[in-house]
Structures are given as structure tokens and as C-alpha cells.
Amino acid sequence: MSQNRRVVITGMGALTPVGNTVSAFWESIAAGKSGIGTVTAFDVSAYDCKIAGEIKGFEPNAFFKNPKDARRADRYAQLAMAATKEAVAHSGLMAEGVALDRERVGVIVGSGIGGLKSIEDQHSNLIAKGPGRISPFMIPMMISNMASGLIAIEYGFQGPNFAVVTACATSAQSVGEGWRLIKDDDVDVIIAGGSEAAVLPLGLGGFGSMKALSTRNDDPTRASRPWDKDRDGFVLGEGAGIVVLEELEHAKKRGAVIYGEVTGYGTTCDAYHMTSPDSGGAARAIKMALKKAGLNPDQIDYINAHGTSTGLGDVSETRAVKAVFGDQTKVPVSSTKSMTGHLLGAAGAVELIACVKAIEHGLIPPTINLDQPDEECTLDYVPHTAREAKLTRAMSNSFGFGGHNATLIVQKFA
Amino acid sequence: MAEKSIEERVKEIIVEQLGVNPEQVTPAAKFIEDLGADSLDTVELVMAFEEEFNVEVPDEEAEKLQTVGDVIRYIEDKGDE
Numbered sequence: 001m002s003q004n005r006r007v008v009i010t011g012m013g014a015l016t017p018v019g020n021t022v023s024a025f026w027e028s029i030a031a032g033k034s035g036i037g038t039v040t041a042f043d044v045s046a047y048d049c050k051i052a053g054e055i056k057g058f059e060p061n062a063f064f065k066n067p068k069d070a071r072r073a074d075r076y077a078q079l080a081m082a083a084t085k086e087a088v089a090h091s092g093l094m095a096e097g098v099a100l101d102r103e104r105v106g107v108i109v110g111s112g113i114g115g116l117k118s119i120e121d122q123h124s125n126l127i128a129k130g131p132g133r134i135s136p137f138m139i140p141m142m143i144s145n146m147a148s149g150l151i152a153i154e155y156g157f158q159g160p161n162f163a164v165v166t167a168c169a170t171s172a173q174s175v176g177e178g179w180r181l182i183k184d185d186d187v188d189v190i191i192a193g194g195s196e197a198a199v200l201p202l203g204l205g206g207f208g209s210m211k212a213l214s215t216r217n218d219d220p221t222r223a224s225r226p227w228d229k230d231r232d233g234f235v236l237g238e239g240a241g242i243v244v245l246e247e248l249e250h251a252k253k254r255g256a257v258i259y260g261e262v263t264g265y266g267t268t269c270d271a272y273h274m275t276s277p278d279s280g281g282a283a284r285a286i287k288m289a290l291k292k293a294g295l296n297p298d299q300i301d302y303i304n305a306h307g308t309s310t311g312l313g314d315v316s317e318t319r320a321v322k323a324v325f326g327d328q329t330k331v332p333v334s335s336t337k338s339m340t341g342h343l344l345g346a347a348g349a350v351e352l353i354a355c356v357k358a359i360e361h362g363l364i365p366p367t368i369n370l371d372q373p374d375e376e377c378t379l380d381y382v383p384h385t386a387r388e389a390k391l392t393r394a395m396s397n398s399f400g401f402g403g404h405n406a407t408l409i410v411q412k413f414a
Numbered sequence: 415m416a417e418k419s420i421e422e423r424v425k426e427i428i429v430e431q432l433g434v435n436p437e438q439v440t441p442a443a444k445f446i447e448d449l450g451a452d453s454l455d456t457v458e459l460v461m462a463f464e465e466e467f468n469v470e471v472p473d474e475e476a477e478k479l480q481t482v483g484d485v486i487r488y489i490e491d492k493g494d495e
Contacts, residue, residue: 066433066450068432068450068455071431072454132461133461133465135458136454136457136458137458140454
């Protein structure tokens, strides 16, 4: 791996329950606004959990050359395409006059669950009408790598292309593996991120059966409350986050605006339990990212936590941070999931974007709804309202079912 | 209100599924060459025709349906049986 090749962020795109663009997303989280509400996509009267973070007012046709292409993409792939369009436009990569070697551009866009809507719809067809009525598009629509494939087709990007599928660590790992490919000199640009669209009967019902979801149905905007003693589970969200990662000299040569530099990535596995976390695995990911970045813990100015609002997860992450940063650490830690809900496979990339914007604005987005911290949760969680701070380096943690851990470090470009 | 003709119903399905303009959907139009359908589209189209007109189209007959007119004629013939 060439240590000389530096990887910068030159474009960002996001669709979230608090805004369908990066700027709308940032304005909402800086203002402490929740995007959680009663589910509108289907009738939730029979479900224990009736709330989620849904994308509002999304019109997929606008993001595809041909309406046919939108119709044959699952919602998760539609969201990924929309966020990619924003990120690529933001980067100027496809602007006229840019000499781009498309064989040196790759795509790593994953999804924790993939095309669940397509599975639901076609399973219903199977039961009602028989196997002869299963759409020929079901398989291409449901597979978790199809967003990556469609993005490549849309732009003609012929470099490395795959999807990371590590539940809620998906898009953090997508960014990390893209970072690696650029450092390795296999590519100059990677479109990296993730997407999720699981606010569906099987998604809400499945996570509900695990008793993983908050059932604060009568007060949706206060349901996601990481580290609070009255937290009762996470809130399912949908969305997509995409970043354009680019080798520094490549970016400079075309006069790109640089929004931040990715300097560290660590990834580990708990090797412990399907769904319960072990803080040791998270701590090792954090350490690995710091080592790659050549930083000491005290050089990190802000941590955007995984912070899902679950009983075990919030305590475990607190322990992991303390294990690396010290019991008495003053590092500010916040969870933007308190506002967006948990975007699963999209969470890592969306939260990396939150870090970039936090550094740009010198403002730490808050953890809303943190009225009274759990007694085991004693870090500085930036409760209720955003806080001004001079930020140079930020860390983003993402942990997924299966014991997958990923930590990214992004810093102000200098 | 008069019932829609077979031709109109066939055209509507094609416009919806292939995302083409109604003017393009002439009887002579070929699905693949003229209307941009790929192999998966043609399977889905046949399925939609089967559903709409309550007919079964065996694979070997489906392969012969190359144009919009082929489909209209095929369904009209089936209806007469």
C-alpha cells in the first residue's frame, strides 16, 4: 500500500428522514430536529412498533435517465442512485472538460438488507398467483449489489465494483474499502456508501420480533434517545449516503473542491454473538483506525457514535470509547441517530457526512432526547442542542449484527 | 363507456412497462429493436399480457411475438377459440 497516496472527499450526497439533500440533512441535525414519525408506507396497526424515519416526498424517476430504469430498481437502489446523483454533481467529476479515465473509477455501495420490498411483493405474487407470476426482475432488484451495478451502468464507471453487506457497518466499510483501493493505486476515484429501504412489513416486523425497536409510538420524535436511561430500542430509518472518494493529486489536477480527508479506517469482528455486542471488538476497530491515521486518541475532536438507543449497544460503545480514550476522556460524542433513526446500511456514510459538515461548520450536532443518562453512560454526549467547537479531526463508529465493527477518521484537509 | 379494445389495452401495458411514448407503440414496432426491451422486459411483458387477458402463452409461442401487432393478433385469435 502506497502511504503517499492521500484520499480526499470531493462530493457528498444524502437522503435521510430529516432531509433529502446533504444541506437539508445538515440544517436539520444542527437544529436538533427529529425525522421520526408514525409509519405512512403501510398499515401498522398490528405492529408493536408503529414508528420509523421515512424519506418524505421522494420521486425516483427524476434520478434515472429512463423511467423504466426507476421502475426496475428496488427502493433501496433508487435511494442509492438519488444520493449518488447528488454526490457526483457536487464533486464536478462528470463536468464538461474533466478528463476522467472511467476504468479508474470504482463503486462500492452496499445495503444491509437489500431489496426487501421486491422480495415481499414477489412472495405475495407467488402465494396468490403461483410461480409463473414471479417477476423476472425480482432477483436483480433484490440483490444487495445491484445499486453498485446500476450506478456503474449509469455513469460507465468500469473500475472495481462490489457491495459490502455487513448490516449496520455496511457503508462505513464501503468507504473504508474504497479508501484502501485508492491507496493501493487500483483506482483514482471510488463512489462509496450505502442505502437502505426496510421500512416495510417484514423489516418492521422482523426487527420488532427481536425486541430491538422502540415502541414509544405515542411520542415518535422522542423515541430515539441514545444513552438515556429510558431508551427502549432503536428506531428504524431509511435512506442513503454516498461520498466521492478521490486521490488527492487527481482531485487537485481537476481543481476539485476538497471537503475533507479520510485518514483512518479500522475494521474488526467481535466473534462473539449474532446480535449482542462485545465492546472489545469495537475498541480494536477504533484503535486500528487511530493507528492507520497515525493519531493519538487525544487528537480526535469529536466522535459520531454508532449510538443506536438500544440497552446493550449504548453501554458497550461507551465502554469501547473509554477503553481507548481513557475513563476520564472529555471527547465529545454524539448520536445523530437520535434525529434520523437508524439507517442501517446507510448509517455509516450518512454519519461520515455529518462529521465532514461538523468540521466545516465548527458545530457538533447534538444527541437529542438525552434527558437523563444511563448510569453506565458517562461520556460527554452533547445533549439536546448543537455545540460550537473548533474541529479538525472526527471519528465515526459503525457496528453491525454479525459482530462487524468499522471506524473511520476524517479530518479537515490541510 | 365503451370497453377498451384489445389493441388499446396491449398498448397501455407496453407504455407502462417499457417507459416509451404511446406514439412509438405502432403495430409494426418490434419490442427489442424499436422499443428498447431487453430479455427480462419481454418475459415481464408476456406475463402482463397473460394476466390482463387471462391467457397462457407457452414459451415457444412467446418467442414468436416480436412486434406489437403479433401480440394483438395472438390475443384476438386466442379469444376466438
